[in-house]
Amino acid sequence: MNTPSIDLKQLLADAKETHPGAARAIDRLITLAPMFQSAARDMAGAYGETFLRRADDRVAEIDFLCNGDPEKFDEAIQAYVRFCLEFARKQAEFLKTGKYSFQDFDEMCSELYDDDEAVQSFYLFALLFSFIFSPNYYEFYDFFETEFLSHITDNGTICEVGCGHGVYLGQALSTHPKSQGVAIDISPGALEVAKRMLNFHKIASDRVDFAQDDLRKRLNRDKGMAHAIICCEVLEHLPDPQHALHELHRILRPGGTALLSAAIRMESVDHLYVFRTPEEVIEMIERAGLKLQASRVVPLAKGNMQDEEERRKLAEDPRVPVGYICRASK
């Protein structure tokens, strides 16, 4: 990102009073992994006060999951650092081969999703810090807040499929207190973390149904059971995202709203399906019977992201990984 130059020391000094959570995350990140100074500087420069506010929110959640233990907090930051380095290494390989390293979902399950320790101590913490320091995740959350939460009514069931840490569902049920929630994930370890996340958000346990289920198959849910669906950072992990979208369409009620995302040309520790362009994702969504209402592309590249034209051009560059998120309706 090309952003205004930020003096990190000054930012930290100022934020210690006004945004202690953000200051803590930045301070621990650049102490443990100084090569992330530019990431912190870029995020603060690009997103300003909102970045600090959201970082406060995420740090409160992470600290709760760490039971307030500073050592665990540092381990969680180190998980994020390893995750980013692993991403960068795999992305370089992907640019050479055009293939993601995982070719088989079951292999991914045995290496990650079925390993509660790896899910809970590495994977989910890395993702939570990504919401603070990685522009694609940050913008996904921004889109969720500004383009999804305000567009759904508070009178039904919000179903998150592939809930992972549960950040989205926790916030959605806080904002919509009359709605019920369903949290679905293939990983039992993730469901445990999501339960704790919803505790943090003070969501009564009788409002949420947690279920282990598999989006590769038919979900154990009735047709039209959800008035809103969240399925973020899931499609690229599946061997057949088209089937998954048909299934999401089935459980969404007519007039309902879905929040969907996809990683495009973006390798990670557990990506399986290579989307080559945002248009490919849109075609799949429409083929499933959903109507696109709003969308955003987030290229992971240096550039002025406030300039829509530049953002669009970067997203078209086949060497640039892109995050795609949209709101669709049935």
Next chain:
Amino acid sequence: MSQENRTKLNEIIATLLEVDAATIDNNTSPTTIEQWDSLNHLNICVAVEQEFGIQLQTDEMATIRNVGDLVTMLNNKDVACA
């Protein structure tokens, strides 16, 4: 050999970060060179792997905070580096 390897290491870092190799010492870090971001960190690690025929795990890469840490890591992997 040890000095020769150090010269090679300094050249790798200088080339990737576009700085003068003569300015690099054990305290050189992302704090002293702004271009040393996470992507260049990986590039340095990968170039070191190729040059010295070693493998660095992601966990090891994550703990490198300055050039001195890289030198220690090389020595721990039996690559003599001054």
